[in-house]
Amino acid sequence: MVKKKVKVANQAGIHARPAAVLVKEASRFESDFYIHMYGYRINGKSILGLLTLAAEHGAELELELDGPDEKEAMKALVELFSNGFKMDKK
């Protein structure tokens, strides 16, 4: 199992579009994916769960991955957080 703390970098926070991007990316990997925030733990492959977090710009969350491809998955997901879910570029 690997864990890592990240911050929501994009201005608009995790609204519907970034949530979809995140879930799509996470679903490519076999590993289980959880997100911890304010003491909640949600399945990171569930878009509805992700939306209930209502994570705004600057919010801090912890990613948890567990499975055969956890390292690759972590790398890809952290990358998504740091580039603001490819949102702000456009």
Place this chain on the structure above:
Amino acid sequence: MQEIKSYEPNTKLKGLAAVNGLVMGVSHIYSRGNININPEPLDTGRIDEEIKKFEQALEGVGMEMQSLTDFASGLDDSDTESILQTQYEVLHDPEMKASVIALIRKKRIRAEKAIYDAFQKYIDLIKSSNKSFLITRLSDLRDVRDRLIRSTQQLTVISRFGKDAIIITDEVSPLEVVAFARNGVLGIICNSGGLTSHASIIANAMGVPMIIGTHTATRQARTGDVVILNGYEREVILRPDKETTELYKQEINRHNEEEKLLRKVINKPAETLCGVQISLQANIDFAEEILNVDKFRAEGIGLLRTDTLLMNSGTIGMDRKRQELFCQNAFSIKDSSSITIRLLDVGGDKLLDIKNQEANPFLGWRGVRILLDKRELLRSQLEAICRVAGQHPGRTRLLVPMVSTLDEFIEVKHEIEQTQHMLKCQNVPVDEKIRIGVMVEVPSVAIQIRLFAKHVDFLSIGTNDLTQYTLAVDRGNNLISSLYQPLHPSVLTLIAMAVNAGKENQIPVAVCGELASDPFAAQVLIGLGIYELSMTPRLIPGVKQAIRLFTFDEMKKLADNMLLCNTLKEISKIREEWEQQYSEKRSDEKKRQE
């Protein structure tokens, strides 16, 4: 519209036979009304059924959304695409699925109520966050919820129809046909519909007799009426009297006898009276149909459509493993002859439950045009096919759909070479002899056929599209369906050109349109020089029976006469004469057997 108040006995309605057959049963009027959510608890015995219904609804809504997504990605409108992407992920949300199933099980409620409650939990939580950037998008979640609820309700209604039911409906979607067939209904009667719409093709594959274009069936019939569906006379008889009922009981018996005769022909070789071998192959859409290849002794698969598979997989076509499994399944047939796999041919009316909003979908973004715009989709499909082909060397033919210019074909061929090269670098076995062919369905290809023939390994003629593009007749439009004539001399001339180009370049020419399954048309095609016909497997025995009673010279003469026809009337006349001759030959054959 005129209101019909009296329900006379022996009311006859005319229509078109989308799927031939003769059945008598009890009519059930089906409509897609709005039903309110039913909060009543379930009997314990019905819980698994309810869960299955929910899973089918997920699959069905997935198909609907897939078609919307395909459409939206062509629009280049990032807002629409974003909404659809979100909705797609909501539909495939593993937690949502698990909680709906848990609710059905624990609370013993119907799928529709469980879906509503599961979504409500999320909606309440999101609302309580008071974040406007989320709350404004709640309508997208409610939309997915409502689609799921509607689908389960449709399935609930359909599941009530018993085995003696004949469904009477305004129109029918491909999804509903599948649901009706799985329930074992006897037949389907529609007010509207075209012969070659996808719903008709699916009904054919699943063997459900269907009459369409009756216009008024739903208004003239009542649920509970006895009804006779007679595809051979293209008519429906509502509330038959005692005499008619007796007559039809005998007729149905006679018909069953005929079927027995056809079953006898199944094991005989497919050859003309003079011994010319004809290859009768199978058209396959669904994994469930693959069994029919052996059952009806098809010589391999002449058209393996991959469209439905990609839609069912629900991952916007990226699920390579699932594609491999489907193709692998096809190779499980007993016959070791070739399998022709057609690349994704979505667009148009193919299984899309929602009307495509392109102004001219049939002249629009479909087939190879989509594949070349969506390279990832093309590459994932090519990789899946090449991997499977490598395990069965020498058996795979790859067919490129909806080509209208040579550039498209060359581009796809180049992609195939690259895929094979990539696999070889990974030490994955590939089939060096994989054959690549083009669908002859756009007139430009038929006109330039001598050019194409130099670049391809085989030709496959799609008569449905070739006819509609040549004659400018929308095959799904029942106002002009009488103009849809696949045997029109203009179409036959194009087919004859393809045959000649095939001969010159020594490459095989096949016909894989539904036309091949019409015994008369099959003879015309053979007469033109087509030796490979591919069709719904269930229809192979009928074609084989006809082929075995005529010589090749007779068929050639027939084809020559057809090419010389000037009018549609002349075509009908030749057909009538042939039907007469065929029925005489059949009764002679029957006597000989007795």
